[in-house]
Amino acid sequence: MVTGVQTCALPIYQMKEYPAFTLDKGLYDETTYWGRVKYNMIRCDFRKVILGQKAHDEAVAKIESWKRGENKYTDAELWNARNIIESMEHPQTKQIINPIGRMSCFVPANIPIQIGMLLAPPTTFNVILWQWINQSYNAIFNYSNRNTSTESNNMDILKAYCSATVVSVAVALAGNKLVAKMGGGGLLGKCIPWFAVACAGAANVYLMRFKETRTGITVTDKDGNALGVSKKAGTKAVNLTALTRVILPTPVLLLPPFIIDGLKKIHCVPSGKWGNIITQLVVCTACLWGAMPLAIAAFTAIQPLAVSKLEPDLRAQLEKSGYNDANVYFDRGV
Secondary structure, three states, rough: OOHHHHHHHHHOOOOOOOOOOOEEEEEEEEOOOOHHHHHHHHOOOOOHHHHHHHHHHHHHHHHHOOOOOOOOOOHHHHHHHHHHHHHHHHOOOOOEOOOOHHHHHHHHHHHHHHHHHHHHHOOOOHHHHHHHHHHHHHHHHHHHOOOOOOOOHHHHHHHHHHHHHHHHHHHHHHHHHHHHHHHHHHHHHHHHHHHHHHHHHHHHHHHHHHHHHHHHHEEEEEOEEEEEEEEEHHHHHHHHHHHHHHOHHHHHHHHHHHHHHHHHHHHHHHOOOHHHHHHHHHHHHHHHHHHHHHOOOOOEEEEEHHHHHHHHHHHHHHHHOOOOOOOOEEEEEO
């Protein structure tokens, strides 16, 4: 792995030919699904985990230089700088996200968790321990990438964390017991872990971001100007994000059993316990790496909400102010 200084000098993402740099639109067309997939592949680049304040400041300096009309950097360098900033900053607060909460950390953080789940004897204690570690990480990730227009104090965060981890661990445990009871065989047996993890992941999102549905989140016009606060928008933001957590484990948990079975049939799995474990780890990691940008790209980051679906008081406020767009907009988080 390269060091932080080296990474700053290397392009995080390379294209054969970059378009003229601009801040008005992204490198890809994010109104399309595959455009969002490509953008999220950049954000999921694991090298960005180790980027710190220096790399961020250098990237910001390049963008500021471009804004001043200075022609010091190539389009590739400017796009790379913008990608670094957007991968490190929260889109609303513009504060640097803790490395463990960044999208680029999701796959690397899950590798040791997978190793622990694969190697630990399947006792109740070990299952609870590794599910707690797994769901604790999910809680950190969900909180780090939430919509920040809803303020939370330390007690709110603690309550959300405790409820999220307890409920999601309980759901995952129930799924594991059901698999054990069924012997884990057959198509249904292979689907139960997916169902348990999907439910646990969705529950984690709902509980970590529950306050958004209760107090609402800021809605804006298409230019990002705040118009008010809506619980309907908060509910939609959490619902869509929870749905991505149902999509995310689909290739990770449904595909590996079939891939590994296929590899075994053609004798491509090394013999012995360690050979089987390494094969599982490689296959699961590859599936997770592909699944993350695919799942996150399911919905646009900035979502529209019809004015007609807003709360009556907010709708009346917008009508009184002369707002004539059919939609308001909000950041759904990740």
